Amino acid sequence: MIAVENLTKTFTLHNQDAAIIPVIEGAGFSVEPGECVALTGESGAGKSTVMRILYGNYLAQGGAVRIGDVDITHAEPREILRLRRETLGYVSQFLRVVPRVPTLDVVSEPLLHVGWSEADAKARARALLDRLRIPERLWSLSPTTFSGGEQQRVNIARGFAHRYPALLLDEPTASLDATNRETVLSLIEEAKAGGAAIVGIFHDLEARASVADREVDVSAFTPKAV
Numbered sequence: 001m002i003a004v005e006n007l008t009k010t011f012t013l014h015n016q017d018a019a020i021i022p023v024i025e026g027a028g029f030s031v032e033p034g035e036c037v038a039l040t041g042e043s044g045a046g047k048s049t050v051m052r053i054l055y056g057n058y059l060a061q062g063g064a065v066r067i068g069d070v071d072i073t074h075a076e077p078r079e080i081l082r083l084r085r086e087t088l089g090y091v092s093q094f095l096r097v098v099p100r101v102p103t104l105d106v107v108s109e110p111l112l113h114v115g116w117s118e119a120d121a122k123a124r125a126r127a128l129l130d131r132l133r134i135p136e137r138l139w140s141l142s143p144t145t146f147s148g149g150e151q152q153r154v155n156i157a158r159g160f161a162h163r164y165p166a167l168l169l170d171e172p173t174a175s176l177d178a179t180n181r182e183t184v185l186s187l188i189e190e191a192k193a194g195g196a197a198i199v200g201i202f203h204d205l206e207a208r209a210s211v212a213d214r215e216v217d218v219s220a221f222t223p224k225a226v
């Protein structure tokens with residue numbers, strides 16, 4: 001479902017004499033449906049950079065990243081948007097939402113984009129918010145004023161609402177209490193059981209051990225200094 005082949009990434013620092021910083025060289029791995037692969041490696045190894053390339057936020061200088069039948073490194077912006085709507089989900093620890101949109105709409109919106117009826121989308125959103133222990137009195141409010149942990153859980157509810165065939169998780173359990181962390185781990189297990197191919201960064205070692213089927217050490221793709 002996700003295949004990374006011979007990926008190369010450099011950053012050009014335009015404000016520093018166009019210095020070129022090689023960050024990833026020859027990265028390759030794949031993720032099958034129903035499998036969760038954890039990206040590991042020390043700080044600065046390039047885990048977040050690989051995730052951003054997988055999501056189509058960063059261009060790569062070489063290689064290919066296939067998500068289903070789309071090569072995201074060569075896709076048109078419109079194709080990337082369609083992929084993100086239907087196929088490729090991304091859950092980070094931070095919520096970015098349009099101000100004044102109620103929480104229930106924030107969570108149900110991705111389902112409306114893939115053709116769910118408003119009633120069904122809201123029912124699933126309610127079930128997820130309930131499962132993630134967001135009190136019902138907050139559902140009609142915008143999450144902009146919510147606590148950090150509440151915002152993170154709203155973000156998780158939104159990220160898991162549509163059952164994406166490919167899912168990127170960036171520290172999904174960071175700063176959650178033990179009970180909510182267990183809920184997130186079960187949502188990940190359910191996504192896997194539903195056939196999702198998942199790539200995650202988990203600094204939470206217990207969470208990683210519990211959900212990851214394999215680890216890919218990104219330091220193996222860090223260019224060696226010459």
Ligand SMILES: Nc1ncnc2c1ncn2[C@@H]1O[C@H](COP(=O)(O)OP(=O)(O)OP(=O)(O)O)[C@@H](O)[C@H]1O
Binds near residue numbers: 011023045046047049
């Ligand atoms: N936009 C950028 N411009 C220049 N260099 C960058 C940029 N983003 C990342 N880098 C560099 O690429 C390398 C990899 O960074 P990255 O954030 O991917 O590491 P990481 O493994 O996710 O680290 P951490 O665990 O600390 O989050 C670092 O040396 C970083 O300085």
